[in-house]
Amino acid sequence: MRPVPLLIVGSGGFARETAEAVRAGAADPAAGALRVIGLLDDDPSRHGAQVDGLPVLGPSDAVADHPEARVVVCTGSPADYGSRRRIVERLDLAAERWATVVHPAAALAPSTRLGAGTVVLAAVVTTTSMVVGDHVAVMPAVVLTHDDQVGPFATFGAGVRLGGGVTVESGAYLGAGAVVRERLTIGAGALVGMGSVVIRDVPPGEVWAGVPARRLREAAGRT
Numbered sequence: 001m002r003p004v005p006l007l008i009v010g011s012g013g014f015a016r017e018t019a020e021a022v023r024a025g026a027a028d029p030a031a032g033a034l035r036v037i038g039l040l041d042d043d044p045s046r047h048g049a050q051v052d053g054l055p056v057l058g059p060s061d062a063v064a065d066h067p068e069a070r071v072v073v074c075t076g077s078p079a080d081y082g083s084r085r086r087i088v089e090r091l092d093l094a095a096e097r098w099a100t101v102v103h104p105a106a107a108l109a110p111s112t113r114l115g116a117g118t119v120v121l122a123a124v125v126t127t128t129s130m131v132v133g134d135h136v137a138v139m140p141a142v143v144l145t146h147d148d149q150v151g152p153f154a155t156f157g158a159g160v161r162l163g164g165g166v167t168v169e170s171g172a173y174l175g176a177g178a179v180v181r182e183r184l185t186i187g188a189g190a191l192v193g194m195g196s197v198v199i200r201d202v203p204p205g206e207v208w209a210g211v212p213a214r215r216l217r218e219a220a221g222r223t
């Protein structure tokens with residue numbers, strides 16, 4: 001079967017990592033093999049550029065010019081981790097146009113359910129039944145364990161580990177290497193700093209960091 005054409009929204013680090021994952025054989029569990037046809041970026045200065053050998057074809061609205069392509073939004077720096085939700089809501093594509101991208105070196109339990117638009121990079125492990133929502137970014141070497149629940153638009157930095165039964169609510173960001181004790185909740189839009197050890201629930205919309213993690217401040221902006 002011919003690979004399904006894929007447009008990646010974004011041209012920064014996460015977008016390039018996703019493109020590399022596709023080069024390495026990342027596929028959509030439902031649609032099969034993928035082939036990146038280009039990147040889209042709302043910064044006009046990037047249009048026409050080549051990024052890692054891929055063309056930046058235009059703004060995110062150019063998804064309308066490629067109806068045959070599936071789409072994945074790959075933005076979400078710690079400075080603006082709400083951007084993925086904003087772009088997805090603005091594009092408002094039919095559910096079947098979003099791709100789910102899974103690196104071939106991810107080890108996912110067959111009972112793990114992944115949402116549309118979710119990207120899972122190399123060496124991610126899920127151990128048993130769990131639900132990972134739509135448009136979630138899961139960076140390399142993240143470990144999600146039994147009964148975790150991950151809401152839409154969450155972001156996991158590299159090496160995050162969740163104990164069993166953890167809930168990560170919509171739009172939360174877990175910084176690289178953070179560890180979360182079993183059965184806790186990371187609230188919607190919260191940010192957990194890199195390397196943190198979380199031993200209490202993190203309320204929605206707050207930034208927590210440290211060992212053990214403590215509140216630093218409110219999270220900025222809408223996520």
Ligand SMILES: CC(C)(COP(=O)(O)OP(=O)(O)OC[C@H]1O[C@@H](n2cnc3c(N)ncnc32)[C@H](O)[C@@H]1OP(=O)(O)O)[C@@H](O)C(=O)NCCC(=O)NCCS
Nearest residue numbers: 078157174175176192193194195196207208209210211216
């Ligand atoms: C938590 C975080 C958002 C805080 O950033 P910030 O608001 O700019 O805060 P600052 O760097 O000014 O630090 C504020 C305080 O928190 C401490 N702090 C910041 N990040 C921390 C962390 N991860 N763990 C422990 N303490 C931390 C700082 O030492 C400082 O303490 P002080 O006031 O006693 O000097 C940021 O440090 C972080 O961890 N971001 C995630 C980065 C990441 O995971 N990147 C990987 C993907 S690219």
